[in-house]
Amino acid sequence: MTTLLEVKDLDVTYPVKGFGKKPFQALRGVSLDIRPGETVGLVGESGSGKTTLGRAVLGLAPVTGGSIEYRGRDIAHLGRRERRALSSEIQVVFQDPYSSLNPALTIEQILSEPLTARGVAGSQARTRVRELLGQVNLPADAGDRLPREFSGGQRQRIAIARALALDPQLIVCDEPVSALDLSTQARVLDLFIEIQERTGVAYLFISHDLAVVRHISHRVAVMYHGEIVESGDGDQVTGAPEHPYTQRLFMAAPVPDPVRQEQRRAERLRLLEQQREADEQALATASPGRTA
Amino acid sequence: MTELTTPIAPAAARVSLLRRLLRNPVGVVSLAFLAIVGLVAVIGSALAPYDPNLASLQLVLAPPSPDHILGADSAGRDVLSRLLAATQISIAAALLGLVVALVVGVTAGLIAGYYGGWFDQVSSWFTGLVMALPGIVVLLAARAVVGPSVWYSMLIFGVLLSPAYFRLVYAAVTAVKNELYVDAARVSGLSDLRIIARHILSVVRAPVIIQSAIIAGIAIAIQSGLEFLGLGDMSVPTWGSMLNDGFSNIYKAPLLMLWPSLAIGLTCMALVLLANAMRDELERSVRPVGRRRRRAAAVVAEERPAVVVHADDAKTRTGEVLLSVRDLVVGYDKPDGSLTRVVRGVSLDIRRGEVHGLIGESGSGKTQTAFAVLGLLPAGGRVVSGSIGFDGLELAGAGEKVYRGVRGSRIAYVPQEPMSNLDGAFTIGSQLVEPMRLTLGISKAEAKERALGLLERVGIPNPKRTFAAYPHEISGGMAQRVLIAGAVSCDPELLIADEPTTALDVTVQAEVLDLVRDLQEERQMGLLLVTHNFGVVADLCDRVSVMQSGLIVETGPVRSIFAHAEHPYTQSLLDAILEDGPARGALAGTPEVAR
Incomplete structure (x- = not known):
């Protein structure tokens, strides 16, 4: 099957006001693809760049490197008029239902x-x-x-x-359910799925909530500090994550069950301890690998 | 599907600004006066009994008489006729200045605010320049160049006034430009012109109208001032030139000054009062919304279904009851005298060292219950009935005096929004030290030492630096740790935490929950935890109460509630939890390639 949207090595850099200030790089070499009718979930914490990626696809963020191809055509640097023509193809649902209307x-x-x-x-x-x-x-x-x-x-x-x-063929959903109550959230998510099954629209579904992403996504990508650190099949990324950050994220979300939450808490503290030791060892061998 | 069955709130009546103004007494009077002035400006010269420029030597400074009701001026011209004719010129001149200012200021403000870039820089610089120029000097210089024309001077004055609009519109546009609905319109494929016309002009419209009323008053005053100084064209009758004439004859015919002064004064006053009335009415339009929402919660009042109570298990605490709330009703007085009850009979007990979760959806009254215990209900809210017993003290309806001995020292509070609960004008250290000095009566040095210890205890890496820092210099997670440190600083027996982790990232939330748990166990505090997150409840609580529209519907030990919830509402909430649900799986018909 062909891809609908393909993001390749995308960089987004925001200029910072003030003379001589270093510009802020929100995205670093991000790659992602979405097929027709598919939901790709994008998870990350605040400041991880997940919203910026959505805005870049919508033409609302300054792309400074890489490409965004929609049906084989680069849409990263379209003019206002061409962008308008694309509005029947790519649409958006924002997080805040109060300020988006x-x-x-x-x-x-x-x-x-x-x-x-x-x-x-x-x-x-x-x-x-x-x-x-x-x-x-x-x-x-x-x-x-x-x-x-x-x-x-x-x-x-x-x-x-x-x-x-x-x-549209693609809807960018930027935290569309995080401002909603629990029961409302579940109903709105079901509505998203129902619409997708009926119309075959694809979603780029951005959320900080692993459970929400797991519920709706076919595939999941995890963002951290402007980079995608892990991506793959939804069940695997949200069920048995491999990257240390995804593991931390996974363990941090409390399970709504007192018995299992007790176990998870213990597991989480053990994992953190392990990662700390690993970090210390890495430091001890003097190889500052990551530029965080 | 409650959302489908709940009807949408009844349509709010949309009343136009004009109609609302007509209900405002000040608005009606000033509008009526301005309407008369406008009418006179249009048909005044036709009504005038004499030619306004017809001079008669017999009538020089004639007092009022039946033929000349307001008398005649120093050149023997009929004052009434001149006043009527002058209205037209004065108003037209003021309008010219207003329109020029409006067109230049609003257009430039819209373009500069919406697009930014070089136009923004140039126009902002130009605005600064124009505002720095002394207007009257510019007008004097202009008169020397273009001659004594009312119209030219008002044209120039219009440009001089345009910054007032520019800055107003610029501020409004830059504020609204980043609203999500403007982004949504852009994604919807609307052209910039359409976005400006539909979404941006509507925001600036009201302030621009109000500003216009004020600017019109200024234009009339300045225009009259120029004429009064004799800088205008003396052959044209205007209020200012009439004032000039009256002033030079103030000893011989004092009444001459009265008429143009009245015209100028009353018109300017009417314009300013109209602007005030408009602002009042526009601000008032916001009010009914909140009222309606609260009423909706009260519609289902009265019936009080039985609370499902789960039996205690081995893990729940027994022991001395610290906080005992009985049949608590919290209500808000409405302007029409009736009462909206947001908490409708809540009973709960918290024992020493127990963590009690209060869970419910937005609008269920859980935060109101917590505020009632703290005695911090927002204005208009009060405990209507019921009791709040805290270790033998009755807090329901208690005065400030009773609370002063309790709040902070024995009952502490951790809010939801860490950032808005720290004062940006003080260092974090001073915000921790002051309460301790007051409630514990210890010295400043002792309090500082204690504060540093607390900061270290709540896991802040560099306590000394954070102590000296201002709130904007630390992250949200750190701010919440600081607030927790502040809350436990005076060794409270009961801690009330209102959604303490909702504003935080998941990984930070987990750390803060760990901290709260450790502190609670270490100090054996009672904890009332208000939340909407079942995960947080499962993590921390011994006991949990589920709230729905102002009532507790189910309560019991946390394990029992999660294992077999009985109330249909609790069940529906638990069913809506997505955690551990099946993942959706790969898209059908695609090869399983995970990139």
């Missing part, structure tokens, strides 16, 4: 925005908006309401509907 516009105005920008006529756009609301299990009369009248989970459904409006 303009509080001053009604739901219908928000959802019809991408449609009218493409020249879809008003009546057609309205039909499509009702259809979209149905797809994300919201009542059709929700269109006349303002975002503030909806709960967090409902807002996130609206954001998903907006992403679906142009039938």
